[in-house]
Amino acid sequence: MPERGRGSVGTGLVEQRHNLPGQLSRFVDRDRELTGLRRLVLEQRLLTLVGTGGVGKTRLALRLAEAVRRQFPSGVWLVDLSLLQEPEMVARTIAQTLGIVEQGQADALDQLVAELGSQRVLVILDNCKNLVDAVAPLGERLLRSCPHLTLIATSRERLGVGGELVWRVEPMEVPASERRYDAEELAGIGAVELFLDRARRSSPEFTVDSENVQLVSELVRRLEGLPLGIELAAAWCGVLSPADLSDRLSNRFRILTSRDRTMPSRHRSLRAAIDSSYDFLRPEERFLFRRLGMFVGGWNLESMEAVCGLQPGEGFEPLARLVDRSLAAMQPSTAVPTRYRMLGSLREYAVEKLSEAGELDSARSAFCAYFLHLAETAQLHIYEPAGARWLSVLDAERDNWRSALEFAVVEDPGAAIRLAAALTPYWDFRGFYAEGRFRLSICVAAVAEPSRPLAQSLRGLGLMAWAQGDHPYATRQVRRALAVANRLGDAAAAALALQQLAQIRFAAGDLTTARARLDRAIELARNAASQDALGLCLFRLGLIEMAEGRWQEAEELLRESIRLGRAADDSERVAVGSTYLGRVYLETNRLEQADATLRESMRLWRPHGSPRQIARILESMAAVAAERGENVHAAWLAGATLGLLERAGVKVAPPIDRDMDSRVERALSAPGTSRPFAAGRLADIGAAMRYAMGEEEKQAPTAETAKPPSPFGAGLTKRQLAVARLVAQGLTNREIASRLYISDRTAEGHVEQVRNKLGFSSRAQVAAWAAQHLPPL
Ligand SMILES: Nc1ncnc2c1ncn2[C@@H]1O[C@H](COP(=O)(O)OP(=O)(O)OP(=O)(O)O)[C@@H](O)[C@H]1O
Ligand SMILES: [Mg+2]
Structure with a gap:
């Protein structure tokens, strides 16, 4: 595995201070609730919105969060827990959502506590229903340790944490059964207002008049004021009259009542609404709806067609009809391609139907196969010049590939190990080492047969542990990878494992062992004619030569590794090689070449936005500037280096960095450098790169124009x-x-x-x- 080390995080949500999704539909009513809740959320630390499925808990929580956003200057965050199966991932998911960068092996919860500190933050834990046992103690600890944190949870039951205020979300107001309303009066009642708003989406002319007033009134009463049921029924208004709708619902309700007498009435109402919508669909729409239930994290047209076994273009019309019927929704975003989603209650229903239809297994295999293919394609292209695009693709599909991995571990460990191996570069680039380690370790435990993906996953596991600073564990895993490679007689895989063992020894300062391993790895790579492994080994040997001050040998090795990288279109290989080659030029006083090579490296790295690598380039650029006597410039770059490393949580200083600072330190002691240094330290990665590449007019941003720092960090x-x-x-x-x-x-x-x-x-x-x-x- 190439030197794809630590702290490469690029999500940076912290800067945005909130992640509340936009809404495509109008919010209706709930004024009374909002008045009460606005006050409570400022007074209480933990507010749990409890209520039946589809009653509007999530929507109300989001509305509330929007309303009080200004009182939480450090951010308002929505964390969707409905998709999580593993309690271990709760704290990690919250941290990832908040854009908090992992620090070594620190426990995710400890780290959350440390980062949140005394920030005034609002976190919505949406849909705790699967994980109440894990969420409750976590919530308790967070609240105890972070005095200005407020939590809103949505759940079908209370969390049972001390100090929790439980707010029961009631259905919307419905017309009273004993009263007769006129049309205008009726339209002012919450549930009716929602019904009318949604009905007009499918039938713009729809109104309540003296003719249908009684029927509409009965209909929303039959739906017991449940917003989800109302939306589903209203979506048929262009096709069915309220009388027909009401009949269908009553029928379904009767069937449910006779079938399951223990089902609570509200549950039955919602179920009747979903059943009727589903019954009305054409067979191909029903098929699509069921299958779409697989996508815990939403879908786009391509993934839909693949998982549902449709020809290109074939799924669009049935999908459009599902959206029209409120059974699926487009996600409001400017992202391309357009994504769609299904509400949790509907997804649960769809999966139930899949199972009834005997299609669950085939749907799961199609789902896993698609995400395996996606991850393997990503892995293949991620290091190419335009590879950063794949990081965003995998970000968008995170909930889906997580779910695919979970199925696969149980159903098809061979696929799971391939999927985990393919995701390793993603975890590495994004700095999600704890998640990577967790998932890789489960997958490698699930297979016994030696295979290439197993060797690759073991190396991935070693890489995650190494990045966390756990060298003994890393060494054990990579040794296992080496043993697997040897059993397979796969010399290239063995070379990759050996160079990784060398990397671990190198980081510990044991250059002799590192060199011995690399010598052997190079021999194996040459025997296997693996240019990829060879390029990596030569690069690593180059670093050892650098550490020992043998600049000429280092230069030759790095040049050769860059050449191999170019031949393979591996821009990471070229970029990393150039970073260090630039450094060799600097050490041997070829400043022009150093500058040009470092810029080339920056240009290549730019799209991947990996703070650790960018910082390394900036550090050398600062030294070049210092050598040239450009003290102010050097100071800004040194500040930017430090700032990036601090925010990415990187603490490594491999042996070759020992003398790095002396030149820069000299520059920093010159007059007039403290302000540019401070300004550079505040620069985000984009600004730092623009400045370093001379796009910011060679004029260092001053402290006044620099973006103020995020309160985290x-x-x-x-x-x-x-x-x-x-x-x-x-x-x-x-x-x-x-x-x-x-x-x-x-x-x-x-x-x-x-x-x-x-x-x-x-x-x-x-x-x-x-x-x-x-x-x-
Ligand atoms: N006040 C409202 N105004 C407009 N639409 C609403 C309102 N409340 C709920 N809805 C809509 O009703 C549907 C169900 O609401 P929501 O998803 O918030 O329910 P929930 O209680 O969170 O359900 P679950 O238990 O399944 O998570 C959504 O489409 C939502 O947009
Ligand atoms: Mg919800």
Whole structure:
């Protein structure tokens, strides 16, 4: 496995401060609930919205979150838990959603606690129903440790956590049975309003008038005010009159009542609504609907056609009819291709129907086969110049491939191991090492037969553990990979395993063993005529030569590895090789070549946006600038390097980095460099790359124009946060000193450090930042 190491995270949701999805349909009614909930959510720490399926819990939680967004300056996050099966993944999923970068082997929950700290954040845990046992203790710990965190949970039952406020979401208001309404009055009742709004989507002329007023009134009563049922029924208004609709519903309801007397009435109503919608579909639409139930994470036309066994273009019309009938929905987003989704209650129903129709197994295999194919295609192209696109594809399909992996581990371990192996580069690029390790370890435990994907997965597992700093475990896994490769007689796979063992020894500073392993790996790679393995081994040997100061040997090896990378269209190989070759040029005083090579490397890396690699290039660019006496430029680049590494949680310093800082440090001691350094430190990865490539007009962004840091990772200590708050209250240094029982000088020092860390030049900027980002105490 190439040097695809740590901290390569690119999602960066933290910058956006919320991930609330847009809505395509109108929100109706619920004013009374919202008035109460708005107050409660600011007073309570844990609010659980409890209610039956389809009653509108999620929609209400989202509306509430929108309404109070401003009171949570550090962010509002929706975490969908409905798709999770494994309790182990709950904390990790929350952290991933918040864009929190993994730190070594740190426990996800500990890390969440540390990152959330005293930020004022609102997190919605949507649909806890499968995982109440895991969510409850997690919620308790988060609330205890993060004083300004508020949680909203939606669930069919309470979580049972101390301090939980349970809010029962009732169905919408329905017309009273004993009263007769006129049309206008009726249209003002919540459930009717929703019915009319949705009915007009399929039949724009639809209104309540004296003719149908009684029927509409009965219909929404029959649906017991459940928004999902109402939406489903209303979607047929272009085709059926309210009288027909009402008849169908009553029929279905009767059937359900006679079949299952224990089913609660509301459940029965919703079920009747879904049943009637389903009954009305044509056979090919029903088939499609059932199969679409497989997609826990939504679908696009391509994945739909593949999983449902349709010819290109064949599925569009039936899909459009499902959308018209509210049985599926387009996801509001500008993303291409368009994605569609099914609400949880409908998906559960679809899967039930799949099972009744005896199609569950075939649907599952088709689903797994598609995502296996997708992941293997991604793996094949991810290192190519345009490969970064595949990272986004796998991001969008995350819930689906997770689900495919879970099925496959049980049903078809051979497919599971291939899928896990194919996903390894994704986990690596994104820095999702804990998830990668968790899933790879389950998959490798599920197969006994030696195979190439097994060897690859074991190396992947070793890579994840290595990136987390767990070298002994990593070594054991890679040794197993080597044993598998040997049993298969696969010299290329053995070479890859050996070079990985060398990588681990190298990181530990044991250059002798690393070199011995590489010598053997190179021999094997040559025997197997594997250019891929050879390129990687030569690169790694180049690093050892560099570490030992043998620049000429290093140069030759790196050049050869770059050449092999070019021949294979592996832009990562070329990019990584160029990063270090640039460094060799720098060390041997060929500054022009160093500059050109580093820029080439940056150009190649750019689309993948991997902070660790970009930081390494910036670091060398800073040294080139320092050598040239361009101190301000060097300072900005050094600041940017540090900022990226800090935010990506990278702590590695391989042996070759020992003298790196001396040149840059000299530059930093020159006058006028502290501000550009601070400004660079705030730059996000995009700004840093633009600046380094000279696209920002060679003019370093100043602290004033740089984006203010996210409160996560602004890196202020507790004391510094306290000082920042007091600055925001307009206190002088002396006043701050007396408030915190410290000397004037110490207070002054703190203010200075806060300004430097935030990259600001004035107190006023600190005050503005603190007022915006820090909750009042
Ligand atoms: N107040 C409302 N205004 C408009 N539409 C609503 C409203 N409440 C719910 N809906 C719609 O009704 C459907 C079901 O609502 P929602 O998904 O929020 O239910 P839920 O209680 O979360 O269900 P589940 O238990 O299955 O998760 C959705 O299509 C939603 O958009
Ligand atoms: Mg819901």
